[in-house]
């Protein structure tokens with residue numbers, strides 16, 4: 659883990675901060691509350707956004723990361739690769755560690771990413787004056803998902819009992 663963001667990651671983080679404030683203002687105006695957001699930079703240079711969809715069926719919740727990935731596929735192609743993804747979670751006070759992606763999202767970030775794909779955990783806090791962003795952590799997807807689920811294609815194609 660290192661905190662040295664490259665220029666693209668800095669741009670993505672700045673984009674995320676503005677978007678979080680924009681969307682939280684909309685949510686609050688409509689009686690909602692802060693939520694987890696995700697913003698990803700694809701290898702095309704486009705940014706795709708996502709927010710956690712907290713369904714009234716617990717098992718039907720859609721993670722912000724998956725929402726952002728689905729938006730990338732919608733507007734681009736399955737060949738698109740994630741360069742960097744921000745996971746921004748609201749917290750009441752600074753936490754030792756930000757919220758990392760869940761297991762399924764780790765797999766999906768890996769499958770739409772590369773070995774270089776970075777995951778930036780962002781904590782944000784709602785205050786009286788607006789929102790602040792006190793802590794960032796940067797990882798690679800390999801840090802979170804060192805042994806991917808990757809069934810070998812064709813493994814059994816020519817198998818015969820011996």
Ligand SMILES: [Zn+2]
Pocket residue numbers: 721722723724759760761762763764
């Ligand atoms: Zn998830």
